[in-house]
Amino acid sequence: MPNRKLNFNSYSKIMLLLLMSICLMNSLKAQTKTKIYKLANYGILPGNGKNTSALLITVLQKIKSENNEQVAVVIQFQKGRYDFYPEGAEKREYYISNHDQDNPKIVGIALENWKNLTLDGKGADLMFHGRMLPIALIGSTNVKIKNLSIDFEKPQISQIQIIENDTLKGNIIYQVAPWVDYKIKDSVFYNRGEGWEMRPGSGIAFEKDTKRIVFNTGDIAVGTRGVTEISPGKISVRWKNKKLVPGTVIAMRSGPRPSPGIFVHKGKDISFENVKVHYAEGMGLLAQLTENIYMDGFGVCLRGKNDSRYFTTQADATHFSGCWGKIISKNGLYEGMMDDAINVHGTYLKIIQKIDDHTVIGRYMHGQSYGFDWGNVKDTVQFIRSNTMELWDTKNTITSISPVQGDVKSPMKEFKITFSKPLDVAIDPAKTAIGIENISWTPSVSFTGNIIRNNRARGALFSTPKPVVVTHNLFDHTSGSAILLCGDANGWYETGTCTDVTISNNKFVNALTSMYQFTSAVISIYPEIPNLKEQKKYFHSGIKIENNTFETFDQPILYAKSVDGLRFSHNKIFTNKTYPAFHHNKKRVLLERVVNLAMDVNKIDGELVELKPQ
Incomplete structure (x- = not known):
């Protein structure tokens, strides 16, 4: 009897382990199941000049509704050009670090709350019109974008070439690039595009043959006031700069930077492979509050040596604000942008009020950085004296954090933050300027x-x-x-x-x-x-x-x-x-x-x- 009982228990254990193994295998199979969707099967085809915006929204919604989070979804374009217009596109309220906080944003491809997604362009050339945010990745996990490029038909940068420069008279004649749409009103030059118009206020001068920035020029004033049109595209203006020899190419810029080419917010495990941004009115890629970003062959770059443009983005190529985990950028090409190739940082809040020895009010201070979360409960923080940039030795932990808003629709600019340990008595905003850094992010x-x-x-x-x-x-x-x-x-x-x-x-x-x-x-x-x-x-x-x-x-x-x-x-x-x-x-x-x-x-x-x- 004892032996039979032992055998029965052993048999039961074996059967239980077998059943558990089968369940685990089935679970793994379910998790690794891949479904491929070809956009051509839904009427999204390259090269026809049609507006892709509205149809792609419908198709993405359909694909998402057909799958759960255990399915790996691959969405494929065909190689070729796809046009995206503001008409029919998504409108979203996004507050984007280091950009203009104007809303709503008009979004070409809004990928919100996706998991296990691959968007494969197969060489797709995504051409945007007007003032749009091409791709937004919001609250998504394990998403890969690859093999596509982003560009705009009418950049907000206008490109000209110096034809003549009379340095004695202070007069320059320049030729406007053929793809630039402009008008002259009251002797003022305006660059314009689909739904926008602006006067350039500064410029960057490039050598014609090398596409390098002209030595010791930096940001230059540009001749957009008091202009005369000699013939279509040929402009004369009172403008004195002896460094601008004939042949010099100038990217004439305006101030706004409303949207990046790609915006990533509150994501995890986001990948970009062989993705190129040829132009964006803000940065090429802006990622914030995201864990783990991988870039291989990412580029903010021209369309090769024969590209008639000399510039790419209005600001940084890539920018990472309040991220954590790992940021990996390899085999990239960053050229012609109007700021840095990469910038990685967090954001200090300034303490504007100390409520008690555990609680403060902290505020976002820069006009292009607010409207998004700053920390979570259990995050570790440290304090810094703004005047000398010296850190307090003691770190602290957030036990509660909530935005201080006039109403729920107002963007987040201030936070009430409570800490686990009492604050140093010297942390007093009435006596000195003090910043807070979230070192968990x-x-x-x-x-x-x-x-x-x-x-x-x-x-x-x-x-x-x-x-x-x-x-x-x-x-x-x-x-x-x-x-x-x-x-x-x-x-x-x-x-x-x-x-x-x-x-x-x-x-x-x-x-x-x-x-x-x-x-x-x-x-x-x-x-x-x-x-x-x-x-x-x-x-x-x-x-x-x-x-x-x-x-x-x-x-x-x-x-x-x-x-x-x-x-x-x-x-x-x-x-x-x-x-x-x-x-x-x-x-x-x-x-x-x-x-x-x-x-x-x-x-x-x-x-x-x-x-x-x-």
């Missing part, structure tokens, strides 16, 4: 194998305490600094301290050809510290710059301010005479408040030299 970054060239302002910006690796990239004529480690609780309110940065095996070619903000050297470690003299702690730490190659016509290679732990070793510097030296900083290495410094085995023009920081 900070990512690690891997930026590898990318090309950054012929753009305005700077190359790459990083402000995160998590590990940052910048390696095997080419920074080619980035105009301003190639790499900037910043931090600012006074202007843009972009966090924060870097504690583990490796910059290695990169090549820098003739960076710093114009002057912009924070451009003190090719690599500029430049937190904005109003009162550096009173600072006792250090802002950045743990920075290694090793085995890089610098080709430069000027002196400044490295500038660093407020750093504890900086290594500059095994780097090679080659000098050239491509341009005349002009920078106000005449030092190879210029340091302010830097300790624990190591500088060894660096070469200039093949000779081992001892770089002496100034």
Whole structure:
């Protein structure tokens, strides 16, 4: 009897394990089931010039309704051009970091609350009209977009070419690019497109043959007032700038940046493969409050060497605000944009009121950064003195956070935040300006194998305490600094301290050809510290710059301010005479408040030299 009972129990256990295995296998099969949808089967075809907006909305809704979250959905375009117009498109209220907070946004492809989705363009060329946000990824998980490009038929940047420049009389004749639609009213030049019209206020000058920004020009004034049309597309204007030799191509810009090419909000595990943004009125890609973003072959770039345009986006190529997990960018091409290739940061709130020893009111301070969440319960925060950019030693944890709004329709600008531990008595906004940083919402970054060239302002910006690796990239004529480690609780309110940065095996070619903000050297470690003299702690730490190659016509290679732990070793510097030296900083290495410094085995023009920081 005992043996039979044992056998029966053993048999029961075996059968139970078998049933559990079968259930698990069926569950895994259900989770890995893939369904492929070809948009051509729903009448969405390339090359017909029809408005794709409304039909695609209907098709996406149908596909989503047919599947649950356990199904991996693949949606495929055919190769070719698809036109998207505002008519019939989605309208959404999105508050987008570092963009104009105007609403509603007109969205071409709104992918909201999707899971396990692949959108495969198969070489699709998505052409947008008017002022639209091409792709929005909202609240989605495990979504991949690949093999497509984004562009606009009528960019808000107008391109011209200098024909004649009479520097004595201060008169210029220029030719408007044939694809630019313009009008002249009361002797003022206006660029216009589908549903919009604006007067350019500034410009970026490019060399005709190289598409590089003209040396030592930066942001220039443009001739759009007092103009005379000589013939269609040929304009004469009182405009004096001796650097604009005949043949120079100018991208004339206006101020607005309403929407990026791609907007990612509150996502997780988002991937982009072989996606190109040729133009957007804001940034190429803006991601906020998102965990894990992967980019392989992502580009903000021209349509090859024969593209008649010289510019891409109105602002940064890629920008990450309040993200966490991992940000990976590899094998990308970033060129012709009007700002940085990548910028990674969080956002400081400014404490405007201390309610009690556990509770404060914090406010978004910049006009282009508000309207979205700032933190969650259990997030870790730290406090910073804005004047000296010194952190309090003690961190704290959020126990409650809620927006302070006049009504539920108002965008979030202020938050009432309660912390687990009592606040230091010195945290008093009545006595000094204080910022709060959410350090739970900070990512690690891997930026590898990318090309950054012929753009305005700077190359790459990083402000995160998590590990940052910048390696095997080419920074080619980035105009301003190639790499900037910043931090600012006074202007843009972009966090924060870097504690583990490796910059290695990169090549820098003739960076710093114009002057912009924070451009003190090719690599500029430049937190904005109003009162550096009173600072006792250090802002950045743990920075290694090793085995890089610098080709430069000027002196400044490295500038660093407020750093504890900086290594500059095994780097090679080659000098050239491509341009005349002009920078106000005449030092190879210029340091302010830097300790624990190591500088060894660096070469200039093949000779081992001892770089002496100034």
